[in-house]
Amino acid sequence: MTLATSPAHIKIDNLTFDYGGDRPAVDRLSFEIAKGEFIGLLGPSGCGKSTTLRMFAGLLAPTSGAIVIGGENIVSRPPWERNLGLVFQSYALFPHMTVAQNVAFGLRLRKVGKEETASRVAQALRAVRLDGFGSRRPAELSGGQQQRVAIARAIVIEPEILLLDEPLSNLDARLRDEMRFEIRDIQSRTGITTLFVTHDQQEALTMCDRIAVMNGGKLEQIGTPVEVYDKAATPFVAGFIGRANSIPATLASTAAATGAPQLLHEGQPLPPPVADELPAGISANARLSAVVRPHAVRLSRPEGGLTARVNRSVFVGNMIEVELELAGGHKMVAELLPGGEEAQLAQPGADVAVTWKSNDMRIFAA
Numbered sequence: 001m002t003l004a005t006s007p008a009h010i011k012i013d014n015l016t017f018d019y020g021g022d023r024p025a026v027d028r029l030s031f032e033i034a035k036g037e038f039i040g041l042l043g044p045s046g047c048g049k050s051t052t053l054r055m056f057a058g059l060l061a062p063t064s065g066a067i068v069i070g071g072e073n074i075v076s077r078p079p080w081e082r083n084l085g086l087v088f089q090s091y092a093l094f095p096h097m098t099v100a101q102n103v104a105f106g107l108r109l110r111k112v113g114k115e116e117t118a119s120r121v122a123q124a125l126r127a128v129r130l131d132g133f134g135s136r137r138p139a140e141l142s143g144g145q146q147q148r149v150a151i152a153r154a155i156v157i158e159p160e161i162l163l164l165d166e167p168l169s170n171l172d173a174r175l176r177d178e179m180r181f182e183i184r185d186i187q188s189r190t191g192i193t194t195l196f197v198t199h200d201q202q203e204a205l206t207m208c209d210r211i212a213v214m215n216g217g218k219l220e221q222i223g224t225p226v227e228v229y230d231k232a233a234t235p236f237v238a239g240f241i242g243r244a245n246s247i248p249a250t251l252a253s254t255a256a257a258t259g260a261p262q263l264l265h266e267g268q269p270l271p272p273p274v275a276d277e278l279p280a281g282i283s284a285n286a287r288l289s290a291v292v293r294p295h296a297v298r299l300s301r302p303e304g305g306l307t308a309r310v311n312r313s314v315f316v317g318n319m320i321e322v323e324l325e326l327a328g329g330h331k332m333v334a335e336l337l338p339g340g341e342e343a344q345l346a347q348p349g350a351d352v353a354v355t356w357k358s359n360d361m362r363i364f365a366a
């Protein structure tokens with residue numbers, strides 16, 4: 001894995017694209033990518049992922065901003081003068097050509113000699129574990145194999161950057177899981193800097209060195225999977241990556257006097273926040289959101305603290321999902337291990353105390 005601290009290979013600087021709508025589709029996007037890094041561009045539909053990718057590929061010229069690769073701003077270079085490998089969700093293989101001819105396509109365009117082409121095609125097919133498939137037609141391959149041919153075709157030209165646009169979304173669930181690891185493995189072995197577009201948080205978490213989370217054209221956060229999951233920078237990131245409860249809270253007015261911050265929900269105390277978690281410059285009675293993952297929520301007998309009524313308890317195989325209703329009607333979810341004492345307490349209609357570790361809580365200004 002390449003760390004973000006190694007020298008930047010690609011610098012995206014205030015990249016903006018405006019189709020002329022209410023707001024720019026991509027709005028002053030800035031981040032850096034290290035050589036060999038596998039970066040995910042993650043966000044809901046319409047957040048600007050494809051527009052960003054198309055600016056990389058040279059299919060759209062940015063309204064403003066720069067994409068600097070190896071010190072050069074490439075935005076005015078035509079697509080064919082950018083050393084990029086592209087893989088789309090539709091494999092876009094040529095059906096009348098063999099696998100080997102498909103993979104050789106980019107080398108033919110680049111006028112690479114016959115012998116070298118043959119050896120590079122063989123090498124690329126080995127990289128995607130399809131040696132021996134060179135003489136087949138795409139129609140004789142499974143979806144996963146076709147996608148691997150598309151990857152071989154992209155990497156055979158030894159691109160500086162590999163652009164993957166939702167490459168797994170046309171595959172069935174089982175194959176998708178397999179291909180996640182395949183793609184990551186191929187990328188690690190070839191060391192090609194990769195930009196991977198996906199709307200699927202699970203894919204991003206399992207495959208990427210770092211994830212750039214986008215929302216409404218803007219970068220919400222960029223970080224390792226662990227960082228964006230455990231230390232979400234915004235409530236949007238916390239809710240988009242994994243599940244999250246967002247509980248309205250206020251800072252008790254006594255907090256300023258005693259120095260120990262105390263958060264209240266409908267007058268009931270939440271677990272104490274860790275000191276550096278509170279947003280800077282927050283005043284007493286400020287409205288906040290306490291964000292906690294369902295798996296971090298613990299239940300006990302109702303003896304003070306934050307209390308709730310159990311609305312529903314559903315066994316989903318490896319855990320029990322419990323819907324809780326706090327005083328005042330706010331709903332939240334807890335995930336419990338089946339069989340334990342907590343699961344016993346989670347009977348519909350029962351009153352329980354709800355808690356979590358201070359470290360498991362993020363606090364945002366509401």
Ligand code: ADP
Pocket residue numbers: 019021025026043044045046047048049050051052
């Ligand atoms: P994503 O790939 O994350 O789904 P897109 O980059 O496709 O997002 O779109 C970002 C925004 O730009 C959306 O609001 C979308 O409606 C708008 N958009 C995309 N393509 C066009 C277009 N050709 N003309 C006008 N608006 C567009």
